[in-house]
Amino acid sequence: MASRTGVERFLGGAAGLTMLAGSIVGLFVVPADAAQGNVQRLMYVHVPAAWLAFLAFFVVFVMSALYLVQRDARWDRVAASSAEIGVVFTALTLLLGMMWGKPTWGVWWTWDPRLTTTAILLAIYVGYLALRSFADDADKRARWSSIVGVIGFANVPIVYMSVTWWRTLHQPPSSPRSVSPDILWTLMLNLAAFTLVYAYLMVRRVRLERLEGELEKRMAYNA
Amino acid sequence: MRKSTWIIAVFALALILLWVYGGRVAMENRGFVVTGYGVTWGALLWYAFRLEGRGRATARAIGSFEAIGGEDHESRRVSEGHSVT
Numbered sequence: 001m002a003s004r005t006g007v008e009r010f011l012g013g014a015a016g017l018t019m020l021a022g023s024i025v026g027l028f029v030v031p032a033d034a035a036q037g038n039v040q041r042l043m044y045v046h047v048p049a050a051w052l053a054f055l056a057f058f059v060v061f062v063m064s065a066l067y068l069v070q071r072d073a074r075w076d077r078v079a080a081s082s083a084e085i086g087v088v089f090t091a092l093t094l095l096l097g098m099m100w101g102k103p104t105w106g107v108w109w110t111w112d113p114r115l116t117t118t119a120i121l122l123a124i125y126v127g128y129l130a131l132r133s134f135a136d137d138a139d140k141r142a143r144w145s146s147i148v149g150v151i152g153f154a155n156v157p158i159v160y161m162s163v164t165w166w167r168t169l170h171q172p173p174s175s176p177r178s179v180s181p182d183i184l185w186t187l188m189l190n191l192a193a194f195t196l197v198y199a200y201l202m203v204r205r206v207r208l209e210r211l212e213g214e215l216e217k218r219m220a221y222n223a
Numbered sequence: 224m225r226k227s228t229w230i231i232a233v234f235a236l237a238l239i240l241l242w243v244y245g246g247r248v249a250m251e252n253r254g255f256v257v258t259g260y261g262v263t264w265g266a267l268l269w270y271a272f273r274l275e276g277r278g279r280a281t282a283r284a285i286g287s288f289e290a291i292g293g294e295d296h297e298s299r300r301v302s303e304g305h306s307v308t
Contacts, residue, residue: 019267023260027241039252042259049263088270092263099259103252197267204274211281218288 011200018193022186030186039103044186046096048194049089050118056086056198057125057156064149067142076142077213079149081205083128085198090122105169113162114170121159124152138216227272234264 026044033040063079128148135141163172245253
């Protein structure tokens with residue numbers, strides 16, 4: 001882990017600079033929302049965090065399915081890495097939503113369908129990580145967690161559709177035609193920044209997963 | 224000073240400056256906005272540093288196995304007659 005690859009350095013630098021640009025534009029350049037005021041600026045980090053959580057869990061789903069078909073440990077390593085990063089993004093989504101909800105709705109939390117299904121999503125993938133830490137045998141761990149990775153993804157479309165299926169306090173999904181170009185471009189810039197952060201963290205986390213697997217093998221062999 | 228210390232110091236300074244700027248322009252809900260961006264950057268930096276720390280600890284542990292054994296896992300398998308192919 002001591003020496004970083006060129007790809008890692010590039011992704012780290014690009015992610016840091018784009019995040020900085022996204023935060024500067026979101027905080028200082030784009031005007032405050034006419035209805036919500038400055039608190040709407042939190043949407044420039046809340047929405048990308050939610051999208052990246054979905055992407056991370058989609059990667060878990062695909063890699064878990066691949067593992068179950070091919071039994072190749074590489075797919076399991078990518079799935080485990082993406083799940084951990086997805087948990088960070090989901091926790092961030094909930095925290096940022098609460099910070100936006102308090103001044104806008106008057107409450108930190110409400111058992112609204114979108115909020116509740118997102119909290120369940122977090123619980124599923126925290127459970128996925130807990131399951132991995134309980135299983136000692138690498139094959140069993142990979143098989144069990146892949147099953148959870150495939151089944152658990154069923155909640156992602158439910159979270160996305162929750163604002164359409166049920167009566168909810170959370171606003172329905174916006175489309176490029178329903179928001180001003182200023183807001184749209186700032187959102188896109190921050191989405192690009194969060195995607196680069198995800199890619200950077202994935203490269204590093206997969207490398208760590210490989211190292212930890214190597215250590216586990218050596219420990220088992222020397223036991 | 225370590226790179227992580229510098230990054231945390233710059234991050235803290237940026238948050239203080241953002242707080243002061245918010246006060247000067249009378250930004251409503253300044254606390255929520257500053258905390259939101261602070262939590263975002265803080266969480267991502269914390270996770271990146273955590274990966275760095277875990278990576279270093281794992282590499283050290285692997286290194287200590289090599290130092291104790293004097294040979295790595297695969298070479299021991301070969302020396303004990305196991306095939307690695």
